Amino acid sequence: MTVSPDHTSVPRWPDEPPDVDPTGSSYLVVSTGEAGRAVASRWTAAIASLAKPLWAHHDSGESPLALDGLSRELAAARVGTRVMVAAPERDVLDVLRLARAAGAHVTPASDLRVYCPHCRTDTHARLSVGDTVACEGCHRTLIVYHHVSRLHGAYLGYMVDAEEPTT
Numbered sequence: 001m002t003v004s005p006d007h008t009s010v011p012r013w014p015d016e017p018p019d020v021d022p023t024g025s026s027y028l029v030v031s032t033g034e035a036g037r038a039v040a041s042r043w044t045a046a047i048a049s050l051a052k053p054l055w056a057h058h059d060s061g062e063s064p065l066a067l068d069g070l071s072r073e074l075a076a077a078r079v080g081t082r083v084m085v086a087a088p089e090r091d092v093l094d095v096l097r098l099a100r101a102a103g104a105h106v107t108p109a110s111d112l113r114v115y116c117p118h119c120r121t122d123t124h125a126r127l128s129v130g131d132t133v134a135c136e137g138c139h140r141t142l143i144v145y146h147h148v149s150r151l152h153g154a155y156l157g158y159m160v161d162a163e164e165p166t167t
Contacts, residue, residue: 012151017086020046025080026053028073030095032087033060039086059091067094074102114144115154122154132160 017039020027027047031040037058047054055073077083083104085095114123114133121137129146135157142157149156 011089013089013092017042018084020050020084021082022050023080024052024082025078026055026082028055028057028077028081028083030057030070030083030085030087030091031059032091036086036088036091040084043084043086059087067098070095071098071102074098074104077102112144113152113154114142114157115149115152116140116142116157118159122152123157129155133157 020043027043029040029043029047031037040056040058044054044056057070057073074083083095083099085092087095111124112127114125114127114135115121116123116135116137118140119135119138121135123133123136123142125133127133127144129144131144132141133144134140135142141160143160145156145158147156148154
């Protein structure tokens with residue numbers, strides 16, 4: 001069975017590793033295997049040039065990621081710590097699980113990102129689930145749905161009167 005990536009909760013990872021966010025107060029870099037080590041080495045060099053605290057955790061990748069030491073490092077992390085992971089998907093998902101268990105927390109945002117499936121535009125506004133907003137792209141009135149797309153990093157919006165016949 002083939003499922004469109006637009007209709008699944010399976011994460012889509014970026015093709016290239018992101019750059020280091022220089023606004024972090026400290027950094028935890030986790031890597032597994034040789035490919036992960038290469039990416040982590042670039043990240044740690046960039047972080048060293050920022051002169052900010054860094055914890056690096058590398059695993060050979062020959063067995064599942066050693067999670068006990070990583071759990072302690074995540075528990076010690078404070079607000080502003082950037083967690084950067086270069087590893088196979090199963091290890092990345094383990095780090096996400098541990099980060100949440102260690103108290104990773106999303107602070108209140110000033111606005112939400114709402115994705116319009118009609119024109120593929122993101123609209124940013126101070127909203128709650130169930131509110132309506134005019135799409136910045138096609139100007140349709142969208143309802144903010146209770147689904148967050150990991151693909152788009154946004155709440156799904158759908159046209160408020162989509163089921164009403166047009167005249």
